[in-house]
Amino acid sequence: MAQVTPVPSLDLDFWLKKAHEWDQTDTLESQKDVCLHLPKLQEFLQHAYETLKHMSPNAAVEQFPPVGQLLGRLCENKFVLGHEETRNALICCLCCLQSSEPKSAVELKANSWVQNLLCHLFCSSEAIGHEEYKSIDKIGCTTVDYHSKLLKNIIASWIKQLTKPEGSNCENKLSGDYVRALSLRCIPILTLPDLVPLLEALLKYHSSEPKEVLDDEFLDRINNAILRKKILLSESAVLSLWLRHLPSLERAVLDLFQRLIAIQSKSLKEMEQIINDSVLAQAAQDPFIFRIIDNIFRNAILESDGNIKVITVVRLFTHLFIHIYQKNNTQVRFPLKAYFPNSDRLLVMALLRQPVGLQQDVCLAHLQSIIRMLSSVAKETRSRESVFESWFLLIHFGDWVDIAAELLMTSECEASDDLLWLLAFYYNPWNENQETSRTMTASRSVYERLLALRSSAAVCASKLQTLLEEEQQSGCHPCTLQLYRHLFIFFLLFSSEWHIAAKEFITHMTQTQEAAREVSDILARTVWRLSIPGMKSEKLITIVQELLHAF
Known part of the structure; x- marks a missing residue:
């Protein structure tokens, strides 16, 4: 990272002295002196900004105590403010x-x-004349109150023009160039x-221009x-x-994704709150936005080689x-096909069915149809893309x-082979027929030995450890080890007598x-699933x- 050169205190003192001198007199000589120094002042302020933007407000004031006083004095000089670049x-x-997050009264x-x-x-950038500045005191209003009310009036005026109905007859309707300039000034x-309110009006503004x-x-x-939570806008804004700026959507998704991966939370409730706060799940009700988000997820899974946290x-x-x-019962909903255009509609509908409340035999029958x-x-098509799309769904x-x-x-159902196949497909969809057969044979052996242990009267963690070590030493595929x-884990959770050996x-x-990440993830999502009403x-x-x- 490039080192930032600090603002020299000598320069601060020099400009503070100059600002004080300019405040004391309104003579032609003083005005000329301001104009003479404007290029150097602009250069100094730009240098100051490049330094201050890398510091917290407290650190900036602590390191450069005169900075607030200097900026305040410069803001009161109408000749300084008359120069657009210096004002900016x-x-x-x-x-x-x-x-951004004030923590004290100071x-x-x-x-x-x-x-x-x-x-x-901001108000000074409007066409406010010199005589108008002189008259502020005469109307019984402080400078702060005057500019606050003026800003509100200016914003209200712009919002009125921005929200004019399309095709309305309005001579003062803002042009595209003016709207662009206004957005820059904000x-x-x-x-x-x-x-x-102005930001929301700008974001919702649409013109007839093609660009x-x-x-x-x-x-x-x-x-x-x-x-960064520095402003709070409505969901519609x-x-x-x-919708109008794809890079912003992509950046929002990546920001959410990085935050979820970084927290390594053992609580999916915490992750759920982060997703809700991002408003992306709400925005994804628009199929265009959903497909953009889903495509980013698809690339993340491919690049991470199916990382369990990403999944x-x-x-x-x-x-x-x-x-x-x-939950959306009040608005017209898009059909689900619009969100999953590359997936089989019947498979989408089958996966969408809620398992809560289903009898075990009904649940099993539905799983078999899936x-x-x-x-x-997986077995009949030779298209790797089709297999991936089904697995991704x-x-x-x-x-x-x-x-x-x-x-x-x-x-102990007769459909155990089907259920084991689903787990094998979930952990490794790319298995060829021969490899699939080996995976199924090995997983069935482990499954049957676990059933035998469940029937055993003696509960002992070492028996499970021996079984696991034997499978690890057999040189099985990493995906099979995940299975x-x-x-x-599910043997331990759903065999109540084995709870004492679980830890x-x-x-x-x-x-x-x-292994710790995988087990933690399985346990976290189990808590989350079982917590559903x-x-x-x-x-x-x-x-x-x-x-x-x-652990």
Whole structure:
């Protein structure tokens, strides 16, 4: 990272002295002196901004105590403000002194002071005459109040023009160039609370021009302010931003994705809250936005080679998206085919069915219908793309895979081969026929030995450890080992007599970081699934949570 040269204190003292001199007199000589120094002042302010933007407001004031006084004095000099580039540099410097999350009365007061100056500077960019400045005192209004009210009036006027119905006869209707210029002028003061209605009006503004009328930098900066929680806009305004500016949508998705991966949370509830706060699941109700998000997920899965954390993010996001979609009873909904255009409609509808409340035999029959559709693609087609699309769709609705593993451990059904095949496909969809046969033979052997242990009177963690070590030493594929871990965890959870050995065995099984991540993920999503209303699994949830916190 390039080192930032600090603002020399000598320069600060020099410009503070100059600003003080300019305040003391309004003579022609003073005005000439201001004009003479404007190029150097602009250069100094730009240099100051490049330094201050890398510092917190507190650090900036602590390192350069005169900076606030200097900026305040310069903001009161009408000849300094009359120079557009210098005024813009002042705005940028002031924004660096504004705390995004004030934590004390001093910071709140400083923010108020900065916002008043920003309001003043923004209004000063309008055509306000010298005589009008002189008359402020005569109308019984302070400068701060005057500019605050003026800003509100200016914003109200622009909003009125921006929201004029299309085709209305209005001579003062803003041109595309003017709207673009207005969006640029808003950039330095995006976080000013009074500006929010104007920002929303700009984002919802649409002209008949074929090109985007809002400046790209404005759209990029406002998206960044939203992601950093520096401004709070309505969902409709955010949706409008993402629909009209694809880079902003992509950046929002990547930001969400990175945050979810980084927290390494053992609680999907925490991840769920982050997704809800991002508004992306709500925005994804528009099929265009959903497909963009889904394509980013697709690339993430391909690039991470099916990383389990990435897969869980996709599962969780899809669950929240579907929850919002199904709650939407008041608006016209898009058909689900619009969201999954590359997937078989019958398979989509089958995966969408909610398993909560289904009898075990009904649940098993429904799973078998899902497995038949998936296996017809995996076994009969030679298209790698078709196999991937079917597997990627299963990833979205992966709860059915966990339900299959649960059924294997809670019922001795004749369909165990089908359920084992689903787990094998979930963990490795690219298995060729011969490799699939080996995986199925090995997983069936593990499954049958687990059933035998469930029937055993002696509960002992060492028996499970021996079985796991034998399979690890057999040189099985890493994906097959993931399948085994899934079976072992669900064996422990759904065989109540084995709960006493669960902690000891899981500690043994999670010696590597990779295994620990996988087991943690399985346990976290099990807690989340069992916490869905109607599951009535409080005791089991408590056991899983204890295991989660054990490592």
